[in-house]
Each structure stands twice: as C-alpha cells, then as structure tokens.
Amino acid sequence: GVFAWIIEEHPLLVYMSALPFTPTNSALYQTFHCTESYPSVSGDSQHTWSSLSLVMPANMMGVNSVAFSPEGTRVVSGSRDKIIRVWDSITGAEVLEIHGHTMPVGSVIFSPDGRQIVSGSYDGTVRLWDSETGAEVLPILVGSEKVRSVAFSPDGTLIASGSADHSNSVRILDVMTGVEVLALHGHEEAVCSLFFSPDGTRIVSGSRDKTIRIWEVMTESTASEMRGRQKAVQSAGFSPDGSRVSGSWDETVRVWDAATGDEAIPAINGHADGVQSTAFSPDGKKIVSGSLDATICIWDAATGAEIAKLFGHNHYVRTVSFSPDGMRIVSGSWDDTIRVWDVMPVYEVLPTTGIHPGDVRSPLTELFRDVYSVAFSPDGTKIAFGSKDAVIRLWDSTISTGFSEMRGHWSGVLSMNFSPNGDRLVSGSLDMTVRVWDITKGAQVFHILRGHPQGVHAVVFSLDGTRVRGVFRGMRKPVTNSD
Known part of the structure; x- marks a missing residue:
C-alpha cells in the first residue's frame, strides 16, 4: 500500500500511536507508556485485556x-x-x-x-x-x-x-x-x-x-x-x-x-x-x-x-x-x-518481573526507551529487542533468568527476524552490516555481511532458513546463503 514503506521503516511509531489506547492496567501500557512523552486517553477507558x-x-x-x-x-x-x-x-x-x-x-x-x-x-x-x-x-x-x-x-x-x-x-x-x-x-x-x-x-x-x-x-x-x-x-x-x-x-x-x-x-x-x-x-x-x-x-x-x-x-x-x-x-x-x-490474558505473559506498575522510570522502561526493532520467535516464547545502543536483548518466557544479550553491532539495530525454526536471528544495523546469531549461544554463526552506507533497514530469512535478505532504502542486498 501507499504507507507500507513508512510502516516498514518506522514500526515503533505505529506501535506508539496505538499505545495510549491499550488497557491501562496492562503490563504493555504500564511498561511503555510514559505520561511525559505520550498522550493519554481521558474518560472511560479499558483497564484490562478481554479474554x-x-x-x-x-x-x-x-x-x-x-x-x-x-x-x-x-x-x-x-x-x-x-x-x-x-x-x-x-x-x-x-x-x-x-x-x-x-x-x-x-x-x-x-x-x-x-x-x-x-x-x-x-x-x-x-x-x-x-x-x-x-x-x-x-x-x-x-x-x-x-x-x-x-x-x-x-x-x-x-x-x-x-x-x-x-x-x-x-x-x-x-x-x-x-x-x-x-x-x-x-x-x-x-x-x-x-x-x-x-x-x-x-x-x-x-x-x-x-x-x-x-x-x-x-x-x-x-x-x-x-x-x-x-x-x-x-x-x-x-x-x-x-x-x-x-x-x-x-x-x-x-x-x-x-x-x-x-x-x-x-x-x-x-x-x-x-x-x-x-x-x-x-x-x-x-x-x-x-x-x-x-x-x-x-x-x-x-x-x-x-x-x-x-x-x-x-x-x-x-x-x-x-x-x-x-x-x-x-x-x-x-x-x-x-x-x-x-x-x-495477553498481559500475563509480558516480562514484568521487578517492574513497579506506573513507574515510568523503571529499569525496563529506560532499557526500552530507545528500542528500534522487535521480533517474536515462531513459537511465540521469545522476544528480541534491537536498540539504539547496538545491543540485541533476548527475553525467553520459558525461563526466569531475565534477558540475555548479543553484542557485535556498533550502531543501532534497525531490524531483526527469526529463522523459521527459531534457532537463529538475523539483524540489520545502522553500522551497515547484517549479522546472523545462534540464539542458544548468543554468538554470530558466520562472517559479517556488509551492507549499504545508509544502514540495513529490513532483514528476513528465506522460508527454508538457508538464506537471508537485507533491504536498504532504494536498493536491496543480493540474496546470501546463511549456512
């Protein structure tokens, strides 16, 4: 559609536009909604997610x-x-x-x-x-x-x-x-x-x-x-x-x-x-x-x-x-x-441990203030967050040890995507590189793929998980084998 490229390049702005309308007692609202930066809905509003x-x-x-x-x-x-x-x-x-x-x-x-x-x-x-x-x-x-x-x-x-x-x-x-x-x-x-x-x-x-x-x-x-x-x-x-x-x-x-x-x-x-x-x-x-x-x-x-x-x-x-x-x-x-x-309900599965509801200065709120990209694993148990600080943080809902981190980029992580089997994560960054990670080890699995001077704005795995594609503004990187 007409606005597809805007949504693709600025997904967090779309999410933030919807945030004021999420239930006010939900972990999503209380974790990410900052009354100092974002508008609030006045009058009667939904307090919890409906089952x-x-x-x-x-x-x-x-x-x-x-x-x-x-x-x-x-x-x-x-x-x-x-x-x-x-x-x-x-x-x-x-x-x-x-x-x-x-x-x-x-x-x-x-x-x-x-x-x-x-x-x-x-x-x-x-x-x-x-x-x-x-x-x-x-x-x-x-x-x-x-x-x-x-x-x-x-x-x-x-x-x-x-x-x-x-x-x-x-x-x-x-x-x-x-x-x-x-x-x-x-x-x-x-x-x-x-x-x-x-x-x-x-x-x-x-x-x-x-x-x-x-x-x-x-x-x-x-x-x-x-x-x-x-x-x-x-x-x-x-x-x-x-x-x-x-x-x-x-x-x-x-x-x-x-x-x-x-x-x-x-x-x-x-x-x-x-x-x-x-x-x-x-x-x-x-x-x-x-x-x-x-x-x-x-x-x-x-x-x-x-x-x-x-x-x-x-x-x-x-x-x-x-x-x-x-x-x-x-x-x-x-x-x-x-x-x-x-x-x-949806709000029960978000990573809220240690967060005081409504505390806009909580550690998790500060951590996610400069998130550039988010990706869900195919089975829905993991969420990857790519940030301005160049760190990829992985949250696993099946364990209680908090976040694991994957470091290697030296500038903001603009895009991420899981492989079809959920074992690997591909990331694109403002540092002009595409990297593929083993999420169990938190390590890169092969050489760095160099990109475009304006940064890598979107990345995706092929359906069989053997190739990745990086997308830049105005051009595309050739398909590359990920094995």
Missing part, C-alpha cells in the same frame, strides 16, 4: 452442548433448534449444518480421531455423523424419552448415553453396529451427564437423583457413589489422570477422589445460581464452570481458588469445555451465542 476472542451468533433457540475437536480447530454445537453445527474455532465461521433430529439436541461430542460426531437428542435417538460432510453414519434408537448426554470411549469403539426414561440407565453402545453392549442401572432419575475415564474402564455419571456414580464398565457395577445436597447433578467428569471427579451441585463446584469418593477439596463457591457444566483442563490444574448466572469461572483444581470470572453471556451458560491445548475455553448459552475465550 473473549470469538463470538459465534446464530438463531439456535439456545445452545445445550459444545465441544472442541481433538485438533482444536473446530467446535461442534448442539442446540434447541434440533440442529448440529460445526464451526471454525479460529475464524468463528460456520462450516457445516447437520439436520436429522426431530427434537432439541441435548449433547454432542467429536470422536477421538475427529472424524465423527455423536449426538443425543430429546427425540430418543443417538446418531453418528461424518464430521466433514455431515452425512449420517448410524442412527440408534435407544428407547428413551430423552437422551441428555453422550460420550465416546477413549479408543472410539463405544458410545455411552444417558437417558431420561423409566430405566434412567446408562447405555453402552457399539460404534460399528449401534448394538447395545450393556446397560448400567442404579440412578433413580434422569442421567444428565456422562464421561469415560482416560483408560476407558470406568464411567462417571451425574443424575437428577442428586448423586454422582462411578461405574466399572467390565463388571457393570458401581465402584463409588457421591451424594449431594438439594439439587440435581448437571455435570460430572474425570480429571485427565482419572484420579479425581468434578461435578456441579446447586451453586457449587465439587471435586472428589475418584478412588474413595471422598471430597478432595471443600465445595467451591462463587456462582450466584446453579452450575450447569464443569470440565477439567487438559493438564488437570484448572476447572471451568458455566452457570445459570450467565458467568463462566476458572478455578484452581487443587485449592478451589478463583482464577478468573468471565462475563459476556446474557443468559444461562449451559455448556463449557477446554480446548485440547488448554489455552482456550468454548461456552454455549441460551443467549444464542457460542463464545471462545483465551484462558491466559
């Missing part, structure tokens, strides 16, 4: 169930309008609509390999669908008035369904044939929630009879039973290692020892109305809960302490789930939206 990253609206009459695909790129939803939808979890676009149920869809989930979707509906059927085409693979009539919950076994060979009928049973179905393999009896009212243990040998179920049961699949027996207080158990699930069970009762979230049935921690309070859905994070360290109070809470699974409360829905939150990498949460609500949230 909300996507909203998928549709006329669904309320969302009952959502789940991520195993690779985390898709979300499946089941809603009261009888339709199953598949969404792109990155863009929020609807990629597939699946029709077939004649009553509201109560529960949906992807198969472990992501190729199929199983759904349970109030029409009394469990159905298996191709997740790419939406074609029906297998319809299963389970003889129930309502199917409220479905779950895949970890190996994808079995489906568990929870019913609301005269039997109030948990049925285990063969994926290939749809034949009922066994039925687990014991609940006295509707089964609201189901989950297989990670090894597939047990099932946890939550019921309107105010109990959670853990079943041994092979023996068809109840291994343990956890009794609640006054209300139905709307959600139950295993931790990733199978040692704990989470569940919801009234306005509380509870965690039990899966072997003994004893409460692992005291009841977790924080919601103002009934908890409808709970789930462990993939590392087992967090629990997410969705409530009738329209909020989502993230809890420390070991202590029950509240980590975050997410606002945005304006009706019941009926379903919540973590992404496979644990970095996002998807929620479904009766406000006719599906929302995707970032678990860790």
